[in-house]
Amino acid sequence: MSALSFDAVTIRLGRRDILSAASFAMREGEFVGMLGANGAGKTTLMRAALGLVPVAAGAIRVLERPVKRGNPAIGYMPQNRGAMAGLRLTGWDVVASAALGRRFGFGSLDKAARREIDWALDEVGARDLARQSIGELSGGERQRVLLSQALLGRPRLLLLDEPLISLDPAHQKSVVEIARRICEDLKVAIVFSAHELNPLVNAIDRVLYLGGGAAVIGPVEEVVTGPVLSRLYGAEIEVVRVRERYFVMAGDVEVEREAHRHDHSHDHHDAHA
Amino acid sequence: MLEYDFMRSAFAASGVAAVLAGTVGFFLVLRGQTFAGHALSHVGFTGATGALLFGLSPLAGLVGFTLVAGIGMGLFGEKLAERDVAIGMMLSLALGLGLLFLHFYTAAATQAAALLFGNVLGVDSSAMLTLCILAVASLAGLAAIGRPLTFASIQPELAEARGVPLRFVSSAFLAIVAVAVAECAQIVGVLLVFTLMVGPAAAAMNLTRRLGLAIALSAALALAEAWGGLTLAYYTDWPTSFWITALSGIVFFGAAARRFAG
Numbered sequence: 001m002s003a004l005s006f007d008a009v010t011i012r013l014g015r016r017d018i019l020s021a022a023s024f025a026m027r028e029g030e031f032v033g034m035l036g037a038n039g040a041g042k043t044t045l046m047r048a049a050l051g052l053v054p055v056a057a058g059a060i061r062v063l064e065r066p067v068k069r070g071n072p073a074i075g076y077m078p079q080n081r082g083a084m085a086g087l088r089l090t091g092w093d094v095v096a097s098a099a100l101g102r103r104f105g106f107g108s109l110d111k112a113a114r115r116e117i118d119w120a121l122d123e124v125g126a127r128d129l130a131r132q133s134i135g136e137l138s139g140g141e142r143q144r145v146l147l148s149q150a151l152l153g154r155p156r157l158l159l160l161d162e163p164l165i166s167l168d169p170a171h172q173k174s175v176v177e178i179a180r181r182i183c184e185d186l187k188v189a190i191v192f193s194a195h196e197l198n199p200l201v202n203a204i205d206r207v208l209y210l211g212g213g214a215a216v217i218g219p220v221e222e223v224v225t226g227p228v229l230s231r232l233y234g235a236e237i238e239v240v241r242v243r244e245r246y247f248v249m250a251g252d253v254e255v256e257r258e259a260h261r262h263d264h265s266h267d268h269h270d271a272h273a
Numbered sequence: 274m275l276e277y278d279f280m281r282s283a284f285a286a287s288g289v290a291a292v293l294a295g296t297v298g299f300f301l302v303l304r305g306q307t308f309a310g311h312a313l314s315h316v317g318f319t320g321a322t323g324a325l326l327f328g329l330s331p332l333a334g335l336v337g338f339t340l341v342a343g344i345g346m347g348l349f350g351e352k353l354a355e356r357d358v359a360i361g362m363m364l365s366l367a368l369g370l371g372l373l374f375l376h377f378y379t380a381a382a383t384q385a386a387a388l389l390f391g392n393v394l395g396v397d398s399s400a401m402l403t404l405c406i407l408a409v410a411s412l413a414g415l416a417a418i419g420r421p422l423t424f425a426s427i428q429p430e431l432a433e434a435r436g437v438p439l440r441f442v443s444s445a446f447l448a449i450v451a452v453a454v455a456e457c458a459q460i461v462g463v464l465l466v467f468t469l470m471v472g473p474a475a476a477a478m479n480l481t482r483r484l485g486l487a488i489a490l491s492a493a494l495a496l497a498e499a500w501g502g503l504t505l506a507y508y509t510d511w512p513t514s515f516w517i518t519a520l521s522g523i524v525f526f527g528a529a530a531r532r533f534a535g
Contacts, residue, residue, distance in 0.1 A: 047434075050434045052433060052434060069434075069436050070434070070435055070436020070437075074434075076431060076434045076435075077431075078428070078430040078431050078434070084427075087427065088478050088479070088482055089427070089482055089483070089484055089487075090482045090483060090484075093482075093483060093484040094427055094428075096484075097420075097423045097424045097427050097428070097484075098424055098428065098431060098432075098435065100420045100424075101420055101421055101423065101424025101425070101432055101435060101437060102420075102421065102424075102435055102436055102437055103420055103421070104417055104418060104420070104421060108485075132482075133482045149431070
């Protein structure tokens with residue numbers, strides 16, 4: 001059974017095809033790192049799996065079922081671009097707001113719901129952090145608290161959109177390690193999108209690379225190669241491998257590093273691309 | 274002071290409006306929509322002056338106009354409600370229209386002052402009943418949408434993914450804001466609505482990190498400021514609205530200083 005599958009999916013935003021007849025399938029309980037240039041469709045792919053973006057052609061299936069909005073089997077962590085930095089509420093209250101956020105009507109959190117929130121915070125080791133104001137946490141601490149929110153309702157597929165964005169290397173490492181542990185402990189499939197492969201390379205089972213409207217999934221050493229990436233980028237790409245690290249080069253420019261730098265000046269344009 | 278009828282109804286009216294304003298105001302601040310609240314009060318001014326001109330009750334005009342404008346803002350989506358320029362233009366257009374209506378309405382001077390700066394002592398028993406019914410309905414509505422509203426305010430993208438109907442929640446909330454604005458305008462006037470809607474809520478957020486506590490504190494502060502202002506006005510004979518704004522300002526800046534000091 002697959003956790004998430006795309007079958008010849010075309011997604012059109014405005015006049016641009018973000019994906020054109022893209023196909024891939026990920027297994028249950030698999031940890032997949034999703035990479036690709038800006039605008040390659042990483043966020044769009046997640047939003048499509050959540051039923052927030054319509055599909056022009058093809059079929060998306062989540063745990064062998066058609067897409068539906070508000071699917072409780074999916075845990076989602078949207079890209080966090082610092083919107084919480086000014087918020088004074090505790091992490092616990094922010095996490096809790098999602099626990100009952102879908103229901104209208106009166107009443108407050110019952111014991112079971114409170115226990116569930118504490119459980120999710122414990123899973124990411126953020127029980128103590130959650131007592132502090134979310135705006136006063138560091139970027140890495142905040143990501144951990146928000147990650148626990150995605151675990152509420154015990155989903156079987158987690159979509160994590162750029163959890164490493166603007167984190168320093170130490171925090172990047174801890175977030176990747178926590179995601180890996182969650183994947184194993186809870187037997188949940190994870191799509192983890194990122195700008196750079198290297199922080200993920202030892203944690204992920206397979207890599208999903210997007211480019212030129214297509215998607216390729218496979219082991220890192222088969223996908224992150226000159227021929228495959230040249231096809232996806234539509235340009236001559238060379239992959240240099242030094243021990244466990246990969247450097248993706250277009251001519252004499254390092255592609256991933258360049259994409260990362262580029263991103264900071266174009267943040268808002270690409271937020272939904 | 275409570276032996277006077279007009280003081281008792283002033284306490285009742287300002288109490289009802291303050292609790293509503295403090296509660297609704299908390300979400301307004303949480304959502305970063307305070308400017309939208311401010312603009313709604315100016316639209317209310319147009320409604321009230323228009324109603325006067327056509328011989329209707331100003332309260333009806335106030336509530337009617339703010340409601341329509343609030344729901345409209347909500348339907349245009351989160352984006353419009355955040356657009357400062359569009360809201361600012363609407364605000365000045367509304368005030369300008371209100372001025373035109375007053376120009377044609379002959380007994381303008383006292384009514385204009387009452388609308389702009391409030392006239393809590395002028396609330397009669399029929400207006401009192403209307404204020405109570407509207408406040409109860411608004412608070413019930415707020416309680417009903419409270420959980421999705423909180424979620425959507427803090428994390429709109431995630432809320433959307435989880436199936437929260439953002440546009441409905443946003444419109445329903447702005448309709449409730451519209452009623453709260455109209456009630457506040459009766460007490461402190463359209464120009465000073467901020468003082469009860471935003472001041473106590475912002476102060477409460479500086480005083481506590483807990484969601485439930487912050488909402489309760491915001492309502493309590495608004496109530497204390499309204500009643501405190503009324504009492505001080507009674508003993509000094511200075512305008513009530515002045516005292517309420519003074520108390521609201523002291524509490525807000527005090528809370529901000531306390532937070533940044535330690």
